[in-house]
Amino acid sequence: MKKHCFDTSGISNPLETMPEDIHESAWTKIKEKISSGEIAVTREIYDEMIHIVGTVGQCIKDAESELLLEVGEGDWDYNTYTAETVRMQETYADFIAENTGRAGTVGLNDISIIALAKTLKLPLVSMEVAVNNDTSRKRRIPDICKIEGVKHMTFSEYCRAENLKF
Template sequence: MTHKYCLDTSGFSNPLMDMPEDIHKTLWPSVVAKIDAHIFCWNVEIATEMSSIQGAVGAALKNCNGSCCFVEGEGSWNWGVYIATNNTWRDQFKQYISEYNGNRKNTIGLNDLSIVALAHTLELPVVSMEAPNLGQPSQTKLRIPDLCKVVQVEHFNFTQLCRKEGISG
C-alpha cells in the first residue's frame, strides 16, 4: 500500500456538494476505488472532520481509516518530525492561524496546518479544494495552497487530482 496524497476534508466534501453521488453516478465509484486502494492518507484531525462525509465516499473513507490515518506515536512513520514541524509552523505562521486570531475567516486553521505538516513529513502532495489568495500576499490570510507554496508542498484541487489519476465520469 502506497499513499500518494494527503487529503484535506474539502478535497472531497466540496466536490460532493457540487457533484452529488446520486447525479454523478459514474464519477464517484472511480473515486471510491482510489480510496479503497489507499492512495490517500490523513491525520486524526482530518479523520474527525471527514466523519461527516456521507454516502459511498464517506463509507470508503471510514472503512480505510485504520490504514490511512496517521496517528502520532503509532506506527513506523516519522511522527516525531511531524510533531516538530507542526509545532514550528504554529509559531512561524501564528499571525495567519484562525484559532489564534479570533477565528478569522478565509485563512488556515490548525487542522489545515496539520495536514500540510503531514504532507511535508511524508513528502506527498495535499489535495484540497481551497483556492489560493489572489493578488498581493496578505499579512493576515493564508489558505492551504498558499501555505503549500511557502513550505514547498505540492497542492492539487479535485479536478487536478482526477486528471492525474485518470478519473472521469
C-alpha cells in the same frame, strides 16, 4: 503506498457540486482510492471527514486504518511530522484562525495536513483558493503549501494526475 494527502474540502466540496447519486462512476473510483491506502490524512482531518454523508462518507469510516496516520503508530516518520506541525504553528501563528479569531484563514487542522504532506513529500488535495496577497492577514492551504514547497492540487488536478476519467 501513500500518494496524496487530502484536506476535507478535497472531497466534501466536489461532492456538493458532483453529487454521488448523479456522478456515480466518479465516486466509485474515488471510493476505490480511499480504500486502497493511497490517501493519507491526519486525525484532525479524519475527524472532519467522518461527517461526510452517503456512501463516500461510509467508505471513509470503513477505511479509517487505510487513511489515517496516527502519531506514535506505524512505520512512518511521525517524529518529523510532529516537529513540522509545531514549527508551522509557530511560524504561521499570526494567520491561524484559532489564534486570530479571523474567518477565511488557515486553521490548526489545515496546518496538520500541510505538515503531513510536507513530511511525506506528497501533494495535498484541497479545494481552497489561495489568497495570493502577501499583505493580507489571511492565508489558506495553497498559500502555506507554496511557502512550504508542498504541491497543492485541486480535485480535478488530482483526477488528472491519477488518470481518472468518468
